[in-house]
Amino acid sequence: MIVNSSSRLNGVLYDLRGPVHDRAAELERRGQEVLRLNIGNPAPFGFEAPEVVVDALRDTLPHAHGYSESQGLGSAREAIRDHYAARPGFPAAGIDDILIGNGVSELVTLTLQALLEPGDEVLIPSPDYPLWTASTVLAGGVPRHYPCDETAGWAPDTEELGRMVTSRTRAIVIINPNNPTGAVYSRRTLDAIAAVADRHGLLLLSDEIYDRIVYPGHVHISTAQVAPMHPCITFSGLSKTSRVAGYRAGWVVATGFSPDDGYLAGLRLLASMRMCASVPAQHAITAALRHDDTIAALRSPGGRLYEQRALTVRLLQEIPGVTCHEPGGGLYAFPRIDPHVHGIVDDEQLVLDFLDAEHVLLVHGRAFNWTRPDHLRIAFLPHPPVLADAMDRFARFLTGYRQHPHRPAA
Ligand SMILES: Cc1ncc(COP(=O)(O)O)c(C=O)c1O
Incomplete structure (x- = not known):
């Protein structure tokens, strides 16, 4: 056989x-x-790993052996909500707009699976973190790579990005700070990307897993901060900032959606099919966001x-x-x-x-x-x-x- x-x-x-x-x-x-x-x-x-994060996991372990709600523990989603509320101009998100996953990786797969029809196109930076391209293909979509310019500090060529939109384009992926280039995007670049998304009605998928690993002289701005009214999914997690990649702790925050959008219901449906993210790791999220800033040093x-x-x-x-x-x-x-x-x-x-x-x-x-x-x-x-x-x-x-x-x- x-x-x-x-x-x-x-x-x-x-x-x-x-x-x-x-x-x-x-x-x-x-x-x-x-x-x-x-x-x-x-x-x-x-x-x-930060002590407070490890302690949270260890201390909650005896009480973390049941499933949580499929979107994640309320306490962890509240910590995520408060974390973003501290960013000036970041649109208000309720805990229903937040979904916790087994790392950003799982959420990349779920968000694309919930979005794409066969043949739908997704604009992804070149170079990219290749999970985005692979997951687009797996979801039946077509990755279209927009160029980033090394001579411009690896900023995306936003004019070319605009020219690449077709009637099949559904979303723009932004990786900021970027892996592999290390580029941290300026407000002007993000404004230009958001303008393309706005003009053509495209979902913004903003992978910000390195948002707190930004070196002096650079400032990270969330895509949702420049496009508060536009549908945007912001991704982040503990793997890098808290150095606990093995815990598998990540989340998405959905902003700018209208109550008529069916997309988030589809995403929640997919999330419920995998029951929930690891519950001990969700307790670690709460501790990390409420009590840890060791990444700053x-x-x-x-x-x-x-x-x-x-x-x-x-x-x-x-x-x-x-x-x-x-x-x-x-x-x-x-x-x-x-x-x-x-x-x-x-x-x-x-x-x-x-x-x-x-x-x-x-x-x-x-x-x-x-x-x-x-x-x-x-x-x-x-x-x-x-x-x-x-x-x-x-x-x-x-x-x-x-x-x-x-x-x-x-
Ligand atoms: C840009 C980017 N997104 C997502 C991930 C996946 O992170 P996680 O460990 O949360 O699945 C990585 C991991 O290297 C990454 O570099």
Whole structure:
């Protein structure tokens, strides 16, 4: 008997855990230590979870073994409501406008499944966090990637975005701060995106999971703050800000909908089919939003994230043929590797060759729906000496590396 997967998976790509990741796992099975700079998982790099968040989970565990309401615990949704109410101009949301999920990932899937008819188009940034593209395809939609301009600090090209709208377009995805580029969008950029959404009646889907990991000199503005009257779903969670990616705690806030919109009822229906999000993690959400701001020190001068970002960008810039826009937010650097200097035609091969040679795992830029083989993403999570060593190894590897299809130069 042959058991095949559904044809709905055709075109669903998620390279963050794809073939290069498999090669790293194989090396590890053979006893080789691999430095994994491929995903934004803070815990293995010594980022402690805030005590108050861990305590909340532990203390509520004996009372958290039943299902909650499918939208989430009232107390956690109240904490989320109050969290956004503190943002100037963020439209008032009631707890019925909030849905808690097992991480933002689950909610991305649910929001797209509830929205799309087969063939509906979703405008997604290029480069993107590839879950958005994969989930659009899985929901029967068609991802259309709008370009972001590296020479403009990776700001979206909003004129092109406007030109890409067709009669099938349903939504615009905004990732701000952006993964992988680290761009933090200006009010002007957000206004221009909101104007396109308004002109064409498109839903705004705003992934703001890095909203509190924003470095000095940058200010995060929620899309809903600039478009309070427009239908918008804001996504965030604890994985990055509270460094508890394993808890699987995320939420969405729906604003700007009219009572006649059927969409939120569809979303609630899908949420009820998976019963509810992990209840202990929901208690952690309440504690994190009411009592924890430890992320502020990490992103400030002297803090680990601030210093590791600076070190990574500086060391990358010193490598001939490599340039790197300084990320304004998030956990990643997205350097450009000049294809003329290193003859790169296949960025995935570059990442594989580097993994084999130096046992450091990065992600190639095309995994983020970037079209050219000239970027890589590096999560700057390890302590500075480990990062410096990884960057050293990358510089050493690139020196003399010229790619001929599938073989590095000797
Ligand atoms: C932009 C973005 N959105 C969503 C997610 C998924 O987060 P979660 O752990 O809440 O599922 C990530 C994780 O890296 C991300 O970078």
